[in-house]
Amino acid sequence: MFVTLGGGGMATCVGSACASACATCACQAGQCTAQSIVKASARVTYSFLFLFSVIIAWIMRDFAKPLMEKIPWIVRKYTVNEEYAKPFYGSQAVFRISFGSFVFFSFMALTLYGVKTRGEGRAKTLHHGAWGVKGMLWVILMVVPFFLPNGFMAGYAWVAKIGSGIFLIIQMVIILDFAMTWNENWVEKDSDKWLYALLAVTVGAYTASFTLIGFLYNWFTTHHACTLNKWIISITVVLCVALSVISLLPKVKGGSLMPSSIISLYCVYLCYSALTSEPVHYECNGLAHIKGDLSESSMAMGMIISLCAVAYAAFSAGSQNQLFSLDDSDDDDYQLTSVSDNTMDAAEVEGGMSRSYNTDDPTPVAYSYSFFHLIFALASMYIAMIMTEWGDRAKEAEGEVDIGWSSVWVKVVSLWITALLYIWTLVAPVLLPDRDFGF
Numbered sequence: 001m002f003v004t005l006g007g008g009g010m011a012t013c014v015g016s017a018c019a020s021a022c023a024t025c026a027c028q029a030g031q032c033t034a035q036s037i038v039k040a041s042a043r044v045t046y047s048f049l050f051l052f053s054v055i056i057a058w059i060m061r062d063f064a065k066p067l068m069e070k071i072p073w074i075v076r077k078y079t080v081n082e083e084y085a086k087p088f089y090g091s092q093a094v095f096r097i098s099f100g101s102f103v104f105f106s107f108m109a110l111t112l113y114g115v116k117t118r119g120e121g122r123a124k125t126l127h128h129g130a131w132g133v134k135g136m137l138w139v140i141l142m143v144v145p146f147f148l149p150n151g152f153m154a155g156y157a158w159v160a161k162i163g164s165g166i167f168l169i170i171q172m173v174i175i176l177d178f179a180m181t182w183n184e185n186w187v188e189k190d191s192d193k194w195l196y197a198l199l200a201v202t203v204g205a206y207t208a209s210f211t212l213i214g215f216l217y218n219w220f221t222t223h224h225a226c227t228l229n230k231w232i233i234s235i236t237v238v239l240c241v242a243l244s245v246i247s248l249l250p251k252v253k254g255g256s257l258m259p260s261s262i263i264s265l266y267c268v269y270l271c272y273s274a275l276t277s278e279p280v281h282y283e284c285n286g287l288a289h290i291k292g293d294l295s296e297s298s299m300a301m302g303m304i305i306s307l308c309a310v311a312y313a314a315f316s317a318g319s320q321n322q323l324f325s326l327d328d329s330d331d332d333d334y335q336l337t338s339v340s341d342n343t344m345d346a347a348e349v350e351g352g353m354s355r356s357y358n359t360d361d362p363t364p365v366a367y368s369y370s371f372f373h374l375i376f377a378l379a380s381m382y383i384a385m386i387m388t389e390w391g392d393r394a395k396e397a398e399g400e401v402d403i404g405w406s407s408v409w410v411k412v413v414s415l416w417i418t419a420l421l422y423i424w425t426l427v428a429p430v431l432l433p434d435r436d437f438g439f
Contacts, residue, residue: 060093096145098384179259205261
């Protein structure tokens with residue numbers, strides 16, 4: 001049987017085995033890390049699984065070519081051109097890792113939908129238990145997508161654009177929640193040093209925002225015909241000023257310059273990211289000559305912001321200001337105890353670990369497990385879009401020159417929605433005083 005495989009078949013088997021071995025090592029590392037560092041929290045373990053998938057995708061993006069070019073159903077005729085081959089193979093690898101991560105977290109979100117109490121079987125078995133089974137499932141889903149045809153992955157890439165747009169909206173809400181929670185926590189300390197710290201953060205954020213605005217006008221409005229860029233930058237300035245002024249109005253309860261400064265800085269960053277995504281040959285892109293370096297730095301910054309947003313969403317669950325809570329109860333991650341503890345109602349022993357829980361516990365869960373996993377599923381799509389420049393990297397491999405506008409407009413629209421959403425959180429209680437908005 002091995003003789004009939006031939007050189008290409010043997011190379012494919014070897015390549016698949018290498019991918020499986022890498023995924024297995026990552027899974028084992030994740031399990032060991034989760035068991036030794038985050039014994040009391042399932043959320044951290046899921047975060048590590050997501051992080052490992054991001055790391056694998058990033059590595060494969062730049063170094064997948066030697067492996068991918070040996071898989072016959074992925075190879076395309078134009079990839080004989082070295083210039084087009086590397087970005088094509090890199091994008092294919094990223095989309096396949098992203099798809100595996102998306103399927104894993106989507107499966108968890110679907111199977112945990114409707115879980116209301118801590119004593120429910122799905123909460124104990126699926127969310128907090130069966131780590132060996134889930135680890136193997138994660139490994140399988142990291143490998144199986146490499147056996148799927150290019151056409152299927154092209155369809156997933158389009159779906160991922162929609163999912164990424166949804167994630168961007170969720171990310172905006174996460175950043176809004178973070179800024180407001182940060183401000184509330186420091187104000188509640190009722191100390192001069194914390195008020196001075198708030199002032200320093202506020203002044204620093206506004207200084208960075210308007211300094212960058214000045215650079216944007218200098219870099220991206222170098223020609224008289226750059227009307228579009230002028231409008232994008234000017235609208236950004238108007239929105240930043242508007243949300244800052246509105247936050248100071250006497251009728252606006254809970255308004256503060258500190259969260260306004262953070263949102264303004266984020267909006268200016270989105271504006272910068274959008275303008276640097278403009279095509280290389282666009283005459284108004286004043287930084288086109290260093291586009292390669294900007295693309296990598298923009299991707300890295302976008303990934304850092306997204307990872308921080310996902311981490312904040314995961315670890316804020318169970319707090320008083322959680323994003324997807326069902327009630328105000330404490331964190332319901334089960335605490336580890338000794339197997340010999342006589343107070344246990346049931347014990348689950350996995351790899352030397354035991355968890356204690358009450359099989360009849362009617363206490364509501366502190367956060368929505370299903371929505372928790374949905375955030376990771378959508379984030380898996382968004383990370384793929386960032387790494388492949390919203391699919392433009394693969395298009396460039398097919399010879400399309402005019403690329404980047406999809407990324408530009410996604411970021412611009414995200415900027416507008418972020419600013420308007422923040423303004424709405426300020427004015428909604430004033431416009432609709434009879435409704436309880438929870439802020």
